[in-house]
Amino acid sequence: KQEVTQIPAALSVPEGENLVLNCSFTDSAIYNLQWFRQDPGKGLTSLLLIQSSQREQTSGRLNASLDKSSGRSTLYIAASQPGDSATYLCGRSGGGADGLTFGKGTHLIIQP
Amino acid sequence: GAVVSQHPSRVICKSGTSVKIECRSLDFQATTMFWYRQFPKQSLMLMATSNEGSKATYEQGVEKDKFLINHASLTLSTLTVTSAHPEDSSFYICSARGTSGRLGNEQFFGPGTRLTVL
Numbered sequence: 639k640q641e642v643t644q645i646p647a648a649l650s651v652p653e654g655e656n657l658v659l660n661c662s663f664t665d666s667a668i669y670n671l672q673w674f675r676q677d678p679g680k681g682l683t684s685l686l687l688i689q690s691s692q693r694e695q696t697s698g699r700l701n702a703s704l705d706k707s708s709g710r711s712t713l714y715i716a717a718s719q720p721g722d723s724a725t726y727l728c729g730r731s732g733g734g735a736d737g738l739t740f741g742k743g744t745h746l747i748i749q750p
Numbered sequence: 751g752a753v754v755s756q757h758p759s760r761v762i763c764k765s766g767t768s769v770k771i772e773c774r775s776l777d778f779q780a781t782t783m784f785w786y787r788q789f790p791k792q793s794l795m796l797m798a799t800s801n802e803g804s805k806a807t808y809e810q811g812v813e814k815d816k817f818l819i820n821h822a823s824l825t826l827s828t829l830t831v832t833s834a835h836p837e838d839s840s841f842y843i844c845s846a847r848g849t850s851g852r853l854g855n856e857q858f859f860g861p862g863t864r865l866t867v868l
Contacts, residue, residue: 670855670856672856672857674859679864680861680862681756681843681859681860681861681862682794682843682845682859683859684856684857684858684859687855687856727793729857731857734854734855735782735799735801736799737786737796737799737809737845738794738796738845739796740793740794740795741793742792742793743793
């Protein structure tokens, strides 16, 4: 069974800090991996998509990396802001026609 | 681009009734749509995968006769929860994937539907 684990489950840091969220998966046969944010009671906002042939993707203050050999992905958030407070989910796809297997998320709070 | 909508956003119904949730890709053709549900403080769990014009594929443990999925066009998929019970109360989210390029590699998610069964 495919499993996706996210560490830490929760994180609270002061504004301005750089931080790293971790995602690990048991099956290295990966098609792509997506990082999302979810605000309370809302749907998912896609942040970054990394395809299996890529090692990292960047968008603004966000950088996501993928290491298939170790079954890990990290999301790096630079210069965190209170607006970054949300739950961050990673989702792994094993094939082009497959749905995503999600981790339980990291609940992030950025203190003003 | 790549916008997915869901309707309704919130529904409250009585036990035993059926509820239909619509998922639409507004600006692209979605050959594949996925339905997920999320219980409180849990992550999203894939329920089923639907391809336009064919029967949906359900994940293990999901009753296909209870959760009816129709994907009759390239822009619309519906999920009908039949004879809903309180344990079906959840947040239902759909996603859509297109045919090529970015649209074919990435899943685009709708805003979700909060179902409460009394």
